[in-house]
Amino acid sequence: MGGMKYAIASRNHPVYWAFVLHRASGLALAVFVPVHLYTLSLAVREAARFDAFLEWTENPLVKGGEALLVLLLAGHLAGGLRLLALEFLEWRDWQKSIVAITLGIAAACGLLFLMNAP
Amino acid sequence: MSGREPPEPELVVEIWRGRESGEFVPYRVARRENQTVLDVVSHVQRRIDPTLSYRFACRVGMCGSCAMTVNGIPRWTCRTRVDRVAGNGRVRIGPLRNMPVIRDLAVDMAPFFDKWQRATGRFVPSDADNRRTFARVPPGSRERQAADAGIECIGCGVCYAACDVVAWNSDYLGPAALNRVWTLVNDSRDGARREHLAAAAGDAGCHQCHSHQACMSYCPKGLNPTAAIAGLKRETVKSLLRGEL
Ligand code: SF4
Ligand code: SF4
């Protein structure tokens, strides 16, 4: 029999999930930022290709993807502020509520983006 | 006894047998009222297989020697009732995570306690020659309250087993040792504040903590090592800015 492969159930608590989301959104943004900068550079160098790209972004699927990115960015930002508050302000016992507030802020930003999307 | 008595309720308990590699072996144990997980393990060792290795001493939640992984969660087994963990009549008991397995349910806690030493988790009297007879410590003072909040640690290793940062970085001092250092940093009778903060600020110290809060979620004494570590993060940064570190 191999090593001790049993589920680590101790990870299943809200603040751990907040950590997982923060890490995942960070990685996703790290992939997105170079793409973002590249397309911006197109606007300067090759206006025609950039316009074609902008047309592509009118596609509802791409719009959904953009909303997801806004959600990730807002979530990562709010999560970072949560950590700074946790570590540099006095301890507060309502940590789970702080995680919920963080998620709420991210969701609100995502919704605002979708509502303002043409 | 009449033949119509219902059969005695049974519990299927799977217990880790072996060292780092091994397997979970199922045993059938009669279910009793107020039975603890430690009662079940003791029953298996006394009645079914005397070669089962495990550790306990006080049986009343004081010594910190009986911690094991119960259905994936580290717990003090002498104070964990089977009713609370065996929803479906099954319990899986393994050794604590993040420590070398000696055999079966017994882990080597030496690395855990060595880290308390590395973290300078021992009291250093500021008044070594005893010239001052009594230290006056107002119980309501901020520092004393911060120290009191972390002082009841029984050294069970539950927090250490729950901590992912320990799993990722085997040098990390861990929640219990850092919690101990935080009590000393807040102890006005301690004379080694700078050493404590320097040890806590090191490569394997408080700044490694990701604030996952697993330690505080599972500490059987209800302590909050995450808050202690956050306190160390603040104090070490303040000392650094003041040029004391
Ligand atoms: S809060 Fe820090 S010490 Fe506690 S479990 Fe998480 S990473 Fe480990
Ligand atoms: S802090 Fe809590 S979980 Fe960690 S060793 Fe002390 S009593 Fe056990």
Ligand code: FES
């Ligand atoms: S046997 Fe002492 S704490 Fe459980």
